[in-house]
Amino acid sequence: MSAPHHPDGDDRRRFLRFLAASPLLAAGGVDLGALERLTSAGNPDDGWRLLDEVTRATEAPRSLQQAAQQPPLIRDPGDALSVFDFEPVAKAKLPVGHYGYMASGVDDDGTLRANREGFAQFQLRARRLVNVREVDMSVTIFGERWETPIFVCPTGSQKIYDPEGDVATARAAKAKGRLMMLSGVTTSSVEEVNAARGMPVWFQCYPTDVDAVAHAIVRRAARAGCPALILTVDLNGGRNLETQARAARLDSRNCAECHTPGLAGMLKRKPMFDGLDLSAAKGLEQPTMDWAWVKRCRAVAPRMKLVLKGIVTREDAALAVSNGADAIVVSNHGGRAEDSGRSTIESLPEVVAAVRGRIPVLIDGGIRRGSDMVKALALGATAVGIGRPYLWGLASFGQAGVEAVLTLMRRELLLSMRQVGATSLRQLGRAYVVRRDGR
Numbered sequence: 214m215s216a217p218h219h220p221d222g223d224d225r226r227r228f229l230r231f232l233a234a235s236p237l238l239a240a241g242g243v244d245l246g247a248l249e250r251l252t253s254a255g256n257p258d259d260g261w262r263l264l265d266e267v268t269r270a271t272e273a274p275r276s277l278q279q280a281a282q283q284p285p286l287i288r289d290p291g292d293a294l295s296v297f298d299f300e301p302v303a304k305a306k307l308p309v310g311h312y313g314y315m316a317s318g319v320d321d322d323g324t325l326r327a328n329r330e331g332f333a334q335f336q337l338r339a340r341r342l343v344n345v346r347e348v349d350m351s352v353t354i355f356g357e358r359w360e361t362p363i364f365v366c367p368t369g370s371q372k373i374y375d376p377e378g379d380v381a382t383a384r385a386a387k388a389k390g391r392l393m394m395l396s397g398v399t400t401s402s403v404e405e406v407n408a409a410r411g412m413p414v415w416f417q418c419y420p421t422d423v424d425a426v427a428h429a430i431v432r433r434a435a436r437a438g439c440p441a442l443i444l445t446v447d448l449n450g451g452r453n454l455e456t457q458a459r460a461a462r463l464d465s466r467n468c469a470e471c472h473t474p475g476l477a478g479m480l481k482r483k484p485m486f487d488g489l490d491l492s493a494a495k496g497l498e499q500p501t502m503d504w505a506w507v508k509r510c511r512a513v514a515p516r517m518k519l520v521l522k523g524i525v526t527r528e529d530a531a532l533a534v535s536n537g538a539d540a541i542v543v544s545n546h547g548g549r550a551e552d553s554g555r556s557t558i559e560s561l562p563e564v565v566a567a568v569r570g571r572i573p574v575l576i577d578g579g580i581r582r583g584s585d586m587v588k589a590l591a592l593g594a595t596a597v598g599i600g601r602p603y604l605w606g607l608a609s610f611g612q613a614g615v616e617a618v619l620t621l622m623r624r625e626l627l628l629s630m631r632q633v634g635a636t637s638l639r640q641l642g643r644a645y646v647v648r649r650d651g652r
Contacts, residue, residue: 313460331556583625
């Protein structure tokens with residue numbers, strides 16, 4: 214006996230023909246061949262075999278379902294559940310060249326990836342039955358007490374992300390009470406930023422290869438009241454910003470107004486170099502920098518604390534202490550310094566061991582979560598810095614975005630400290646963390 218005819222058979226067949234012609238389903242990998250066979254079948258209700266083919270043909274693949282379920286970009290900084298919610302907004306808003314500058318590491322971005330992946334090499338040892346209602350996250354550095362150990366890393370050219378740039382970041386740092394470090398290639402003057410922050414910031418110097426230029430910049434930062442001079446020591450060998458260069462090729466804008474040939478052209482929108490004679494300078498880095506050079510530079514402003522940013526080995530950490538450094542930042546420039554493939558969190562233990570508590574050891578690079586911060590603090594870091602996350606916030610929503618990122622990071626730090634049973638930063642130590650490989 215033949216199967217009974219259902220009146221909706223023709224309608225079903227027409228619907229299947231519509232599906233078979235859909236480019237969306239083709240792009241998603243749906244079996245269009247099965248759909249075509251169904252549309253030409255004489256009887257669309259031909260038993261279980263036909264039903265099975267209908268099921269396979271019309272079932273969207275997992276990748277298509279997942280793509281359809283992706284949440285929309287957040288429209289308000291308060292909608293963010295983590296700092297990662299800001300990155301796609303920043304990418305959507307920024308010109309491809311500007312986003313590429315932010316996102317780039319060196320060479321094939323191996324060290325950039327390592328900074329994130331390095332945190333997975335460590336596990337937290339959570340303690341139980343501890344009263345964690347009250348948690349003290351404060352830290353004191355150079356006699357200044359901060360409510361949390363989270364500091365704002367120096368990042369350059371911030372006005373490519375937001376019209377107010379570093380000033381917006383400074384206002385956010387003031388609102389949230391965070392230590393701020395200002396890049397030497399800031400697009401706002403140190404005086405403007407200090408006014409916005411409500412107190413002098415720590416100043417990072419890009420010295421160029423002319424000592425007179427470096428010393429003039431240091432004197433200006435000292436006159437502005439900056440308590441700490443940060444010397445970046447990880448770029449003197451040069452670098453290959455390949456991802457940035459590839460992104461620049463995709464940018465169709467006329468960028469000649471901002472980017473002109475030569476160092477002077479590159480620095481014309483960097484107010485810390487205003488009025489300086491750059492005719493003899495060839496680059497921002499100083500390839501002859503050594504410990505004697507550092508001492509000469511420090512002598513220009515002896516009252517400023519000296520912070521060496523870019524130390525990643527026990528040997529250099531010991532030399533930093535013996536040569537009078539007041540603090541170290543364990544950093545590889547956010548994966549933008551060298552193609553070592555080694556993360557800052559993996560470098561931290563040997564630096565801490567060499568310093569032996571004599572000076573503060575700060576760290577940046579790949580910090581995105583509260584658990585990342587607790588791991589670094591347990592391994593001996595005094596404070597932890599964020600860079601790209603607050604730039605994502607700045608590019609997305611200006612000052613409000615930076616404030617939201619700082620709020621989220623503080624919230625996650627508090628949560629992670631409670632989860633491991635630590636009620637103060639002083640309590641955190643090696644007993645709270647173990648390497649995944651047991652070493």
